[in-house]
Structures are given as structure tokens and as C-alpha cells.
Amino acid sequence: MSGRLLRLVCTAAVTASALLAPVPATAAAGPGPGPGSARQANTRPISELLTDLQQRYRRAERATEAYNATSEKLKKQRAEVARLDGRLALARLAVHGSRGEIGRLARQQYRSSTEISRYVRVLLARDPQHALDEGHVIGQLARGRAGTLRRLAGAEKQADELARTARAALREQTALAGRQKKEQDDVRGQLKEIEKLIASLSAGRLAELAEFERGGAAAAQRRFLASGTLSGERAPTDAGDRALRYAVGQIGKPYEWGAAGPGSYDCSGLTSRAWEHAGQAIPRTSQQQWARLRHVPLKRLRPGDLVIYFPEATHVALYLGDGMVVQAPRPGEKIKVSPIASYPVLGAVRPDPGEEPLRRYVPPRLGR
Template sequence: MSGPAPRSSRTLRAAGAALLLGATALAGPAAPASAAPAPDPAATAGAPAAPDGPAPDANSPAALLRRLQALYRSAEESTEAYNATQEDLRATQARAQTLGVRLKQARARLAGARADAGRLARQQYQGGGPATLAQYVRVLLADDPEQAMDRSHLLHTAAAEAAATVDRLARGARQADTLARQADAALDRQRALTAQRARQRTAVQSRLKEVEKLLAGLSEDQLATLDRLENDGAATAQRALVSRGALGAAGAPSSAGDRAISYGLRQVGKPYVWGATGPDAFDCSGLTSQAWSHAGRAIPRTSQEQWKRLPHVPLNRLRPGDLVVYFPGATHVALYLGDGKVVQAPRPGTAVRVSPLAANPPLGAVRPDPGDRPVTGYTAPRQITAHGPASGAADAGYARSAAPGH
């Protein structure tokens, strides 16, 4: 899938400057650009605090930031829904293909059984087939009992063969009919998923257009203010996590976790593209699933499935290689590096980067390798320890030239 056409250089710079919106603090569908949504108290880590007193102006920097956060939150929810449908579609296509092969084989066996049954029917009609009445009479009237017994055995064998042919015909017909129904159902589901994926693609693109429209009307001063508010909010949230002991010691990853970290760090600087799983671009769960795949451990594709199916661990027991999942709907995910840092693909318009863990409000964490022991003598890569965990440089060095889209 290709992205939207390039925009003017100013709009691209505007997108890059304001796409540093990791503290996506609002739940629910995207809010229209003309109305500032109310913040979700459960998901406000990293977002600028609302001052006491009268409600802020709808065009204030804080209100603009909340609006952009809501739009990106909605876009990411739509992205992960698209990813889940894409995975379902792939599985359904594979099942339909398998059922098609099995149905072809079943129909070939059924044709063979029908041919055998037809041959038996012709033999019976012509009087020369097994187990006819005349043959039974000849056995009963035979002068030689031993010869009669031999003939009787042959007749029973032939009758059993005929019965087996009829049974094989019936079973083959039932199997072919069942497989045909299953194949039809798989194709129907494939068509429904294809239509659903198209609707979800439209939803993502619509959310991103709303963001672009809002960004296009902002001045450079407004964009700089949004940057400062976001960085300050992320730094404050990170310090709060550290001060209350919510983040444990860095520790060491397993050997597989070390490989996942190395892979994730090698992707730093590559663009976010929704639905992408590399090697040239990633979305959030595309990065984490590929990191662990390259570490030799297959994990679910989407952030929701990673949260649902992988073992949970508390944040104060994190070890490098764990996955940190964000927001109440588990719509964002990052790879924990240690020292309070994650590597993540933040959102359209940005690139894969190392960030403070609290750049988004965490829901919890999961561990893809719960049974593996930490490696001994582990030395953290330089990218992890370059800044302290409470650094205010939340996502410094973000790409200002990347356009949102897919």
C-alpha cells in the first residue's frame, strides 16, 4: 500500500514537529478539529496538565495538543484494528486454499468410488458379478462340499468388497459435501474480511487527513509550543514513574530478548508506516512482532493480541526485551530496553526511536520469553544509557520531514 502524495515542505515540517504526540491521552473515536475532547483520567501520563479555573481556550496550545492526541489515538486504534483484520484475512485465505486442495482430493476419491460402484452394478446386472442369487444356488447344490466352501469364501469376500465400495462411496460423498460447505464459508469470510479491511483503511486515512488539516493551520510558534508541552509532559510522567518505584532495575535480557533488542535498535530512524512490518518501515506492533520473530520467537502481530496472549509482568519487574503496552485499549506497544527506555515506532510522520517509557501512558507489560534465564555479563547498548530515564528529551531528534500516511 502506498502513502498519500507529498505535501509542501512547510506542511511536512509542521507534521514532523507536532507528530511527537506519544502521550495520546484520550480514549474513544477521533474528535473533530473544531471541538476539544475531554481528557481520559486513566490515560493522562505524558499529557500536559489542565490548569485549575476556567476551561482553556479551544485554540490554546494545551487544547490543540489534546485534540491532536485524540486524533492520533483514534488513528492508532484504527491501525491496530486494520492489522488484526489483515491477520484474520491471511489466516482465512490460507484455510480456504487448504480446503480447496482437500476438496479436490475428496472429489477425486469420490469419482473413483463411483466408478467402482458402477462397475459392480453392471456386473450384477449382467449376472456375472459377485454374490448373485445364481451363484449362491450353485454353491448350495454343489456335489463337492470342499469346493462349495471355497466358492462360499470367495462369494463372501466379493460381497464384503462390494459393501466396502458402497461404504466408501457414501463416506466420500459426505466428506466432499462437508468440505464444499467449509470452503464456501471460508470464501464468504474472506470476502467479508476484505470489505472490512477496506473500510478500516478508509478510517485510518480519514483520521490522518484530520490531523493534516489541523496541522496545516498552525504557525511555527504554535508547533514549537506543542513540542515543549509534549516533552515536558513526558518528562514529568517519567519522573513520576521513577519516584514511586514503578520502574525496576534494568536487569539483563534473555539471549532471545537480547537479539530482539539488537534488532529493534537497528531499525532506529526508519519511518512509521501504518500496517508495515519492515524491513523498510514499521508500525508499533509491526516493530515488536518482527523484533521477536528475528529473535526466534513468534508472537502475535497486533498490540491487543500481544497484551491478551503473552504473560503479564508488573512494570517494577521489567527486564530488557519485555513489551510495554499502552492505553486502556492496548492500542500501542514498545520494546523495553532497560534504564527506563523503550524503542518504538511512535506514529505516522515520525521514525523508529528510543524514548522514555512514559512517553505514552502505560497499561502494563508482557514477556514473550517467561521461561528463559537472563544472560550473564550483559552490557546495555549505548543508545539505552545515553540519557537518564527521567530525561526531558522525550523524543529528541524526531524526523521533521516524514509525512503521515501509508
């Protein structure tokens, strides 16, 4: 966490450009700095100022995770609409084919029939067997038309049901798209408020704030390690090792809300993409990861496990080992290695609970 607030000012242009990307939201941001607020921000107690900034970041992160969840639902809904459209097109082709078959049978039966009954035709025919055979064919045609009519009725019913389902799915897609847009606008507004507050601070105040935050993070890490919450080091599974090495390979790339690589990531974008690279599909958001993946005690943490933060499960990182994590921290920062207690730890989850750890394990080199 050290120096992140100071770096935000140095990366103001980056932050501003990031605001042009997609965004999420659930809670409205507090009022931004107004007239005279720059002087107030520079005279507030440093602990109060840091708490204010951290709360704003948490609101933005909750909004980002809400946006990510809606985006995932929208992606699935679009796929469902496309699937239903495909089935509906096939059903309509079946209806068209059945109608064409009925017309063909009707024309064929008309050409094969006369006003003389088949009984009279048998009596008068030079070849009674031929007449009987012809009558049999006519009966088959009639039965075939009846079967085609039944198929037509079934195809029309299926097409009608699929059309209703497709219309409902499309309405749901439209609603999700509207919700995604609202969440995007909300997050942009929250990040703008954070940017305004940071910009209102003097260089000296920013340095003081960064130092205070760094000291608080270091103290939290000491308390966490002294509590005995973590135990001896463990080896990851093969998939966990691959996920962790992927995350380490992203160190230095920027945080961007709503992003999942390859050029930038938000917190859960990094963790979900790392495990996808390892061959394991996991939920996209930190809240879904906390809700759906296997919980593991912190004493049993192994590299590659996911550490979840805050009571609302709105932040996530990959455990590196030795009390450290790889994470995409927040806007204005880059992916980096941080102490596990940089944020309040909620718990941990394991994407591959049934797999055995590696017998021999060499931790990844931290090149940046």
C-alpha cells in the first residue's frame, strides 16, 4: 500500500483516461470537494482524511464488482438469446418444410384419384391387382398427409413457444444492458470524486498521507503475523502454481476497473484470468468467488489460493506465500506484491480443493 496515494497524483492523466472505460456501481459517492474544500482537505486530521479516501475506494470497488457481475450476466444472456434465435430459426424451417410436404402430398393425391370409387375401379379394371395396388398407394398417401399434419402442428407449437421464450430473453438482455450502463455511470462518478479529492491535496499533505498509510499497513501486517493466523509454508498444486506464475507475470500492469487483461486488470479480473490460464474456470467477481469456491482456513493457505477482503467480499488477491499476495490494488496503481494484511482479511478460498500439492516447488521469481 505504500506510496499509492502519492502515485495517484503522478498518474492523474492515467486515472482520467481510465475513466473512459466501462464502469460499475452500487453505492452513490459522497459529495466531492466544493468551494473552499481544498483548504479543508489540507487541514483535516490525517487519520480522518485517510479514512475518507479508503471509504471512497471501497465504494468504488463495490460498484466495480457489481458492474462486473452484471456484465457477466449480460454476456450469458446474450449467448442465451443467440441460442434461442438459432432454435427458433430451425423450428420455422421445420414448419415451412411440413407445409411444403402437405402441399406436395395433396397434389399427388389429387392426380391419383378419380370420381369412380376404388371398388368400381377394381371391378372394371383389366388388371384388378394393379387397381388394388394403386388404391393401397392412395391410402398410404392419405396416412402420410395425416402424419405430416401432426408434425406441422407440433412444429408450429414449438415455434410459438420458442418465440415467446426468445422475446422474454431479449427483454431480460435489454434490462441488464440498462443496469450495466447505470452502474458504469455510477462508478465513473465515484472515481471522479476520488480524483478531485486527491487533486485538492498539496504535495506535502500527500506525502504525509502516504507515510501514514504505509505505517498503518505495516502495523496491520505485524499484528496479523503475530496472531499466528498463518502457519508453515505449503506447496501449491500444479494449477495453483500456473495461476500464480501468470499473476506474477502481470506485475507492473495497471489497474483498470472492469478489466480482465491482457493489458490491465481489476482485482477479480486478475484472479479469474490467472486461474483461467491454469485451466480452471472460476467466477468473475470477488463476491462470487467467495460465495461459490471452497473456503479454506488461513492456517492452510497455499500459493495460488485466493485471499478475500472486506466484509462485503469486494476485493481479492492471489496468495504468493510467506505472508504476501499478488494483487491489482486500486485505480492509479499497478499490479504488485503486497503484505497479506494490506486490507482487512475476510477469509480464503481454493479453486482446486481436490488436487494434490506439488512434491517439489520452486516459487516464481519476482522480476519487477
